[in-house]
Amino acid sequence: MRNENGFTLIEMMIVLLIISVLMLIALPSMTKNNAIVKSLGCExxxxxxQGQVGAYEAEKNELPTIDQLFDDNYIDTKVCPDKEPLLIDSEGKVYVNNEDEEDETP
Incomplete structure (x- = not known):
């Protein structure tokens, strides 16, 4: 009787083939969804x-600017994950100045 303690070369090649096929299936779908993830992160x-604007307004009785929120540590960033700058209009609505999307401008 032979004592077999490890995998044979053929078994290892089959495992690597299966992993490669799974990677070929998974990677394209991950890269396709990258834009969706960035969009949801920005939203x-x-x-x-927007919640911090309400908190600032309740505490100080005035509408803040993005710089005021950042300087007073209400927020820790002034941009979306896709590097678009955040803005606040005269009514206190937070938006991104994005010319491609009409519904986000005030």
Whole structure:
């Protein structure tokens, strides 16, 4: 009787083939969804900053600018994850100045 303690070369090649096929299936779908993830990250950041605008307004009785929120440590960034700068209009609505999307401008 032979004592077999490890994998044979054929078994290792089959495992590597299976892993390669799974990677070929998974990678394209991950890269496709990258733009969606960035968009949702920006929406979440806008919602967070909008909440901080309300907190600042309740505490100081005035609408803040992005710089005031940042300087007073209400927020820790002035940009979305996709590096678009955040802005606040005269009514206190947070938005991103993005010419491609009409619905986000005030």
């Amino acid at each position: 979440a950041t806008i919602d967070l900053v």
